Amino acid sequence: MATTPTTCSADLAQLFGANTTNASAAASYICNTFSAVDTRFTDTNFAIDSTYLLFSAYLVFAMQLGFAMLCAGSVRAKNTMNIMLTNVLDAAAGGLFYYLFGFAFAYGAPSNGFIGKHFFGLKDVPDASFDYSNFLYQWAFAIAAAGITSGSIAERTQFVAYLIYSSFLTGFVYPVVSHWFWSSDGWASPTNTGNLLFGSGVIDFAGSxxxxxxxxxxxxxxxxxxxxxxxxxxxxxxxxxxxGHSASLVVLGTFLLWFGWYGFNPGSFNKISIIYNTGSYYGQWSAVGRTAVTTTLAGCTAALTTLFGKRLLSGHWNVTDVCNGLLGGFAAITGGCSVVDPWAAIICGFVAALVLIGFNKLAEKFKYDDPLEAAQLHGGCGAWGIIFTALFAREKYVGEVYGGKAGRPHGLLMGGGGRLLGAHVIQILVIFGWVTVTMGPLFYGLHKLKLLRISAEDEMAGMDMTRHGGFAYAYDLDESVKHGTQMSRIEPSLSS
Known part of the structure; x- marks a missing residue:
């Protein structure tokens, strides 16, 4: 506890000599001055951390542009406007529903281990635990989850279905999961010191x-x-x-996502001005830098592994495959980016590329169609990232990032025993189960109500013209007819 100015003055006055005219007044002046300086340092510390979190939120939000470009380039030209519009509305609808319900379900403490119950509509925010910057940052995460899903169902989904699932996912399904693993009250959170799962909780730092x-x-x-x-x-x-119709957009989207990931992973510390060793060059700012490095190395390794792996399988150097491999490495390292060494991140990226290639082969075998490989990339590589963290989390880093007593469970291959691995296997199972019982019935209900898939005629013609009033690109109709594309057949008549 800091010394109060009154206590400081009394102690300091005794140190002045007998010749001091007004020892008490002098001591009071000095102590009040130091107290004011201390308060300014405290204010500055809050400002630094808030600025860091807001900047990270802006980076994560920029990933929506990356998703939009990646999705646009990965679909055929006749569906470009449709997929771009869904990305815009993921952010817009997600913003309202996360404001009304999602943030409260995720972080509304005090609460039970299953779901939060405070902060609906940001009531009572800011408080000692959360400021507005925390909401903005977590909203950017929520709409990222919705953006992943939109890629899986691209080119054949009714627009109303996008609005319904996106609102439900960002307003309820995702917030409940984030409460379990990230809230201080969550039943499997590593910060819930009174109820640590297997004495550890789940270490899913930025959300694999x-x-x-x-x-x-x-x-x-x-x-x-x-x-x-x-x-x-x-x-x-x-x-x-x-x-997809544009490899250029795919590459542009990939680089934007790469850039945004530096807010996604390092930004998940929420604060940067935390001291590990007083007066040392080493503090949480070092952990932030290390996290950016592990993120980079995992993505780079996955990209190169995919490049040569697909070259052996298909005989081509395919830029789209390399971009997906890079993103698969990022998705995998996201969970353990703060608690592993850079050399371990290389292993993470290498295996993530193999996981992605393997799941894509299985998808073809079982006639599963995902235009952006989103389920394989984010679901498969994300699951590998959870297991990876349980194997390679280093004790020193776990202690610095999450605190707690010495000997806290860490990576199995780093001498930490199997308790963390057990917690992470449970995480995979409960996430799969929760999404199954929530999103599965939702999509099935939309299907039964004929609100999910567009008609075969609309799908063949392209949703841009049949659902959105025109193509995303300007075409010369005479040229299109000459080359056999017959676009004039689905153009609206001039008299309409």
Whole structure:
């Protein structure tokens, strides 16, 4: 506890000599001055941390632009406007529903271990625990989960279905999961010191499970219930590539996501001005830097592994595959980015690329169609990231990031025993189960109400014209007819 100015003055006055004219007044002046300086340092500390969190939130929000570009480039030109609009509305609808319900369900403390129950509509915010910057940052995470799902069901989904699932996912499904693993009251949170699962809780620092698995599994159920796009598999079951129309947009989106990930992972510390050793160069700012490094190395390794792996399998150097591999490495390292060494991140990225390639092969075998490989990338690589963290989390880093007593469970391969691995296996199972019982029935209900998939005619013509009033690109109609695209057939008449 800091010394009060009154106590400071009394103690300091005794140290002045007998010749001091007014020892008490002098001591009071000095102590009040130091107290004011101390208060300013405290204010500055809050300002630094808040600025850091807000800047991280802006970076994570910039990932929505990355998602939009990646999605646009990965679909055919006739569906570009549709997928771009869904990305805009993921953010807009998600903002309102996360404000009304989601933030409260996720972080409304004090609460039970299952769901939060305070801060609806940001009532009583700010308080000692949360400021507005915390809401903004967590909202950016919530809409990222919704953006993952939109890629799985692209090119064949009714627009109303996007609005319904996005609102439900950001307002309820995702917040409950984030409460379990990130809130101080969550039943499996590593910060819930009174109820640590296996003495550890789950270490999912930036959300390999909370964000990526939730979004990926939700997309899995949407794509399974809808079925593949027309023409994705021929009558014999052989996979037919329905390539996206712009590799340039895919690359642009990938780099924007890469840039945003530096807010996603390092920003998840929420604060940067925390001292580990007083007067030392080493503090939480060092952990933030290390987290950015592990993120970078995992993505780079996954990209190169995918490059050569797909070259061996297909005989081509494919930039789209490399971009997906890079993002798979990022999704995998997200959970353990703060508690592993850089060399371990290379292992994480290497295995993530193999996981992605393997799940894509399984998807073709079972005639599963996901235009952006979102379920395989975010769901599969996210699950691997959870296991990876349980194997390679270093004791020193776990103690610095999460605190607690010495000997806290850490990575199995780092001498920490199997308790953390047990907690992480439970995380995978409960996330899969929760998304199954929430998003699965939602998509099935939309399917039964004929609100999920568009008609075959609209799908063949393209949703931009049939659902959104025109194509995303300007075409020369005479040229389109000459080259056999017959776009004039689906143009609205001039008299309408």
């Amino acid at each position: 499970g909370v964000v990526h698995m939730v979004g990926g599994i939700a997309g899995l159920y949407g794509a399974l219930i809808e079925g593949p796009r027309i023409g994705r598999f021929d009558q014999s079951g052989r996979a037919i590539a329905l390539r």
